[in-house]
Amino acid sequence: MTHQHDRTLRVGSLARVEGEGAMHIRLDGGGRVEQARLEIYEPPRFFEAFLRGRAHTEAPDITARVCGICPVAYQISACLAMEDACGVSVGGQLTELRRLLYCGEWIESHALHIHLLHAPDFLGYASGIEMARDHRGDVERGLEIKKVGNALMTLVGGRAIHPVNVRLGGFHRVPTRQELQRFVPELRRALELALETVVWVAGFDFPQATAHHRLLAVDAGDRYPVDGGSRIMTDADYGFRVDRFEDYVFERQVPHSTALYAELADGSTYLTGPLARYNLHSAKLSRHAATAARAAGLGAECRNPFRSIVVRAVETVYAIEESLRIIEDYEPPERPWVPVPAPPRAVRGVGVTEAPRGLLYHRYDLAADGTIAQARIVPPTAQNQAAIEAELCDLVEAHRDLDDLRLTELCEQAIRNHDPCISCSAHFLHLHLERT
Amino acid sequence: MSGATNVADRTAAPARKRLAVFKFASCDGCQLTLLDCEDEFLALTDAVQIVHFTEATRTSLPGPYDVALVEGSITTPEDAERIQRVRADSRFLVVLGACATAGGIQALRDFGDVREFTEAVYARPEYISTLARSTPIAAHVPVDFELRGCPIDRGQLLEVVTAYLAGRKPRIPDRGVCFECKARGTVCVTVADGTPCLGPVTHAGCGAICPAFRRGCYGCFGPARDPNTAAQIRLLRSQGESPEQITRVFRTFNAASAAFLAASSAQRPDTEEELHDAPA
Structure with missing residues (x-):
């Protein structure tokens, strides 16, 4: 069937995403997409502006408030950037504890997205609440996994949302070995539940789609990237050092969004997040995570964005296994933090980590008095925005015979494939280069 | 509502209270706290009808609401109008967290020049619509309860929600x-x-x-x-x-x-x- 007239698909307020966004797609009479927009109308909060003049030590606590869903990502990226600016390297068990805290955030955020936000699309419900009427056990399992992630963040960070224990150079207080050991049974239980979730989501029906964008993820050496790394990897034949990020990635502003669009220097769109991490680093997954991925039908490469829910489930298994490994190897460091004094001259530092939904870049310029002269943050959803729109175009053209209601639902599901974090994307955007 | 409908309501199962969650300028952390009540969340959704909560559901029903939970501060002209409608639709309006009770971190704009802030962050400031100050909800409409924190505490949130659903005053101490x-x-x-x-x-x-x-x-x-x-x-x-x-x-x-x-x-x-x- 060919529609003889123009069609517009519009969702005024996207649900089950974090923050405020809308979708607007216009097709011409021939069924070709004229425009596909993910509109971000989240009010701007100007973090980059009011960070100026703040002490370098304040960045982790202030930037955590960009996002209540991934505050640890902001705290750790800020710490890495400030430590880079000050020429301090943390390392050892303090870095392991950061990774442990970060695993807590992955577990919490992924469990929330899989079970309450994304699975309802595959099973045909308006929400996890409605879905629980027929799939109570699956929702309860998700909540139980999520709770363990929150408990881990509370144990290491003091609380789950905006943890209080992170500071430049490490932590205010580090846990004893016994405090962490006591948490092992909960993690073991969560591991079993997370493996069940991989099997559950692997059985969903996945619409056909292929992501053609470039993929970007942190390169953490022989480890699956979570809490940072010194290089960024792409699926093309190049990678680059973290301090070259702004030579490779450019942002531009568009009228329909309070977020900026990121693209690579050659003008191509790219994707960060679970799909990118998995495609670039699946060989580094832990034992159970790798086995679960294979059993779920994920090969070495997975380019279907609808299967990102499976990748998220595998990454949840990984984060739990990794937490168990860190706790097993943990020896309390001699001191809870290393000093990170600001040098008495202007300096610059960058830090990159893998938030649950993708790469998060921080850069700070410090004045000679140790206050922030300029801040720049590039959040994951701003980077993914152009790729999401490109995927919507492909999807709508491939499924244009669906009626408006069904096609709109499919588009919403496609947006949720990338777990967009819209609060983040609106808040930190700083124009570097504008191109039209 | 007509008398006949009232009689019909009384003979049917008691209607569940209607709970709505609204977001203004914020990080989403305070509304996430509701989803962080992992042990209580499903019981809560059994006991009340969640009629609007964009972060959790596509379902969005019009008011009136028995209890509205509001996160975030007012920073745009559109939001200044929207909060009036939320207030008009809500029997109890409970505001959550530092943004809603004090303007939040984004109230740091109050000490600067928001136009300069916009120019510092956006290359095309003319696309951006924002107010010079970030204000708490109580600066715009009467508020029934202000729950503090950045973020709010989960136990306190449950106490406040339970209290308003039960029609009593929340027990939240205001000491130091x-x-x-x-x-x-x-x-x-x-x-x-x-x-x-x-x-x-x-x-x-x-x-x-x-x-x-x-x-x-x-x-x-x-x-x-x-x-x-x-x-x-x-x-x-x-x-x-x-x-x-x-x-x-x-x-x-x-x-x-x-x-x-x-x-x-x-x-x-x-x-x-x-x-x-x-x-x-």
Whole structure:
């Protein structure tokens, strides 16, 4: 069937995403997409502006408030950037504890997205609440996994949302070995539940789609990237050092969004997040995570964005296994933090980590008095925005015979494939280069 | 509503109370706290009808609402209008967190020039619609209860929601963080370590987490009732904090709350003379 007239698909307020966004797609009479927009109308909060003049030590606590869903990502990226600016390297068990805290955030955020936000699309419900009427056990399992992630963040960070224990150079207080050991049974239980979730989501029906964008993820050496790394990897034949990020990635502003669009220097769109991490680093997954991925039908490469829910489930298994490994190897460091004094001259530092939904870049310029002269943050959803729109175009053209209601639902599901974090994307955007 | 409908309602199963969650300028952390009630969330959704909660459901039903939970501050002309509609539709309006109760971290714009801020962040500031100040919900509409915190505490959220659904007043103490430290037996970080701590002037509710992690309170729950900020400032000065540092300490997530605003403004150079009288 060919529609003889123009069609517009519009969702005024996207649900089950974090923050405020809308979708607007216009097709011409021939069924070709004229425009596909993910509109971000989240009010701007100007973090980059009011960070100026703040002490370098304040960045982790202030930037955590960009996002209540991934505050640890902001705290750790800020710490890495400030430590880079000050020429301090943390390392050892303090870095392991950061990774442990970060695993807590992955577990919490992924469990929330899989079970309450994304699975309802595959099973045909308006929400996890409605879905629980027929799939109570699956929702309860998700909540139980999520709770363990929150408990881990509370144990290491003091609380789950905006943890209080992170500071430049490490932590205010580090846990004893016994405090962490006591948490092992909960993690073991969560591991079993997370493996069940991989099997559950692997059985969903996945619409056909292929992501053609470039993929970007942190390169953490022989480890699956979570809490940072010194290089960024792409699926093309190049990678680059973290301090070259702004030579490779450019942002531009568009009228329909309070977020900026990121693209690579050659003008191509790219994707960060679970799909990118998995495609670039699946060989580094832990034992159970790798086995679960294979059993779920994920090969070495997975380019279907609808299967990102499976990748998220595998990454949840990984984060739990990794937490168990860190706790097993943990020896309390001699001191809870290393000093990170600001040098008495202007300096610059960058830090990159893998938030649950993708790469998060921080850069700070410090004045000679140790206050922030300029801040720049590039959040994951701003980077993914152009790729999401490109995927919507492909999807709508491939499924244009669906009626408006069904096609709109499919588009919403496609947006949720990338777990967009819209609060983040609106808040930190700083124009570097504008191109039209 | 007609009398006949009322009779029909009484013979049917009792209607569940209608709960709605709204977001304004914020980080989403306070509404996430509702989803963080992992042990209680499904029981809550059995007991009440969640009629609007964009972060959790595509379902969105019009008001009236028995209880509306509102997160975030007012920063745009559109949101200033939207909160009026939410208020009109809601029997009880409960506002959550530092953004909704004090303007949040984004109220730091109040100390700068929002036009300059917009130009600093966006290349095309003309696309951006924003207000010069970030204001709490109570600056726009009457509010039934203000729950503090950046973020709010999960246990306190459950207490407030339960209380309004049951038609009673929430039991949320408005004492200071020091009380909670004593209650949990935490050694005072100011006395023991000389660590600067806002505990004496900060609203309780978090459970005094920071001192338990050997960190001074940083005031994320905003001012306690009748805080003695003058004494707090003298104490911070005696601990070696500079006027600039003290200003910044009060200018974080609750910067626009009256008591913290006065305390941070007292550190301006033009008023510093008075403070030199204070015992060092």
